[in-house]
Amino acid sequence: MRKEAWLGPSIQIDPAFAYYRDRSADSVARELKQAGYRSIRYFVTREDRVDGRLVEALKRHGLFVWAMTLGNGTYVTDHLPAGWERWRMELLKPPKDGYTRLSPHSEGYLDWKRRTLVRLVEKHPFDGLEVAEAYFPEWDGLATGTYGDVGPLAITAFRSYSGMLPPEFVHRTSPAYYKKDRARYLAWVEFRVHAVNRFLARLVNGPGGIREARPELRIATWSIAVDAGRDPVGAVRELQGIDAGEMIAAVRPDLHVLQTHWPDWMRQRLPADYARRYHPFAEPLRRLYPELPLALQTDIGSLRQMRRSAAWTRRFAETAESLGYASWTAYEYSIGGWMYEEPPRAVKASRLEREAVRIDFNKRIDSASAERTEHYRFRSTQGEQITLPDLSTAADGQSVTLYSEFFPAEPFAADIRGVQDTPDRWLVTGCLANRSDCSIVVPGLP
Incomplete structure (x- = not known):
């Protein structure tokens, strides 16, 4: 190395x-x-x-x-x-x-x-x-x-x-x-x-x-x-x-x-x-x-x-x-x-396959809040709303994978609001959760 x-x-x-x-x-x-x-x-x-x-x-x-x-x-x-x-x-x-x-x-x-x-x-x-x-x-x-x-x-x-x-x-x-x-x-x-x-x-x-x-x-x-x-x-x-x-x-x-x-x-x-x-x-x-x-x-x-x-x-x-x-x-x-101070922030979006997008955050996120589909809104790069009626989610540590048959092939934006971090897993107890309010561009299919 x-x-x-x-x-x-x-x-x-x-x-x-x-x-x-x-x-x-x-x-x-x-x-x-x-x-x-x-x-x-x-x-x-x-x-x-x-x-x-x-x-x-x-x-x-x-x-x-x-x-x-x-x-x-x-x-x-x-x-x-x-x-x-x-x-x-x-x-x-x-x-x-x-x-x-x-x-x-x-x-x-x-x-x-x-x-x-x-x-x-x-x-x-x-x-x-x-x-x-x-x-x-x-x-x-x-x-x-x-x-x-x-x-x-x-x-x-x-x-x-x-x-x-x-x-x-x-x-x-x-x-x-x-x-x-x-x-x-x-x-x-x-x-x-x-x-x-x-x-x-x-x-x-x-x-x-x-x-x-x-x-x-x-x-x-x-x-x-x-x-x-x-x-x-x-x-x-x-x-x-x-x-x-x-x-x-x-x-x-x-x-x-x-x-x-x-x-x-x-x-x-x-x-x-x-x-x-x-x-x-x-x-x-x-x-x-x-x-x-x-x-x-x-x-x-x-x-x-x-x-x-x-x-x-x-x-x-x-x-x-x-x-x-x-x-x-x-x-x-x-x-x-x-x-304890900073909210979850999306730092990377990856196309895992045609129907799967993984979003990585800067820190661990709470699985329950990360898997609530209402925390995600999607739009084209021109600002037009994208509807994903079959959207489902699976959280893992600092990431969440989104699944839909209706993801556009071209790049699009994800607005993420309300995803919480994990006070129950911090060293110092009794702290309040922070919530996301961020956006990230998902790359298009290769």
Whole structure:
């Protein structure tokens, strides 16, 4: 596949979301293709439940398909093998956020993750694979207690690495308290960076790893960027074990992605050009690896108060391009602010056959309203009314197919009013539906 296909505009999708259910894979692929994306990042939340038909449909429509998985844990555990509990990270103060954090120090977890990802890319025709969020928790974790791994796995691994016990993080009177024994703490910081990069390198490049199974597969690494403090690069390295330069050296990826960290993406009034503040993260990588493409990731709607509009997203993309990023992506397609704000709009009309016309919309439409024939009026290109007494309809995702024996052979216009979108399938609940008020020209028969 051409290099341009895996660079340029990209979007993350989570097919477990209601927006993607109860519709054909082809309708999802057409919607994403018509939205202008070149590549799709399929968020694999469970490696054993990937929609292979969707992957194939995306590829049929000329989209480059990444498998994107998480490195430091999982939202569900019922697919993990017996004894997986031994893989857990231990944190100073475990958060109750529904996420199970798994330790890169666990050989069992590493082996399982490697074998699972190999099976994934051997079973499904993904074009690329990326392991995001392989970092340790958490930003500001030493203050909040969401900090780890500090459990038995980390203790054993650190003793092997340094010959010492880990620093003390709770008892301030201890001689080993991390603010007192700086040598021990600095060794601990290096150990955590080493652990993250070792984990990723063994997944990708190790014996029985991903590159051995699928050497042609594109590989992307992910690190985090944040606009905070005087030395955000050093803070990310210290608190979360992320050193992007060392990660790239260990994994040798085809692409590196800077992921917007939560202190930034959660901001309600985050400027669309905020990536200009990520210069300290991007420029050292460009100096070290001038041939390596960089990408930028953002979040467009995980919280009600920070849903980003289409205009905001366009400005973000323009900024990324102006700053020299080869690609950009966003989490997640179906949760952006425009989904809640913009009405359904017809974007393409196709003659499937003499008696069938498919109309594609810019977003998913409500099947019940889309199949009501009174929402459609037809006229010639000269404005004369066209009557279709036998008109019938069938909706699928973002499209509706119209059937009639009386469609003109020449081009004609369809006026579409009252077709609703799908608030019941959006992430943020309690929102009102938008209704179409648009027209589109149906091409003539060839």
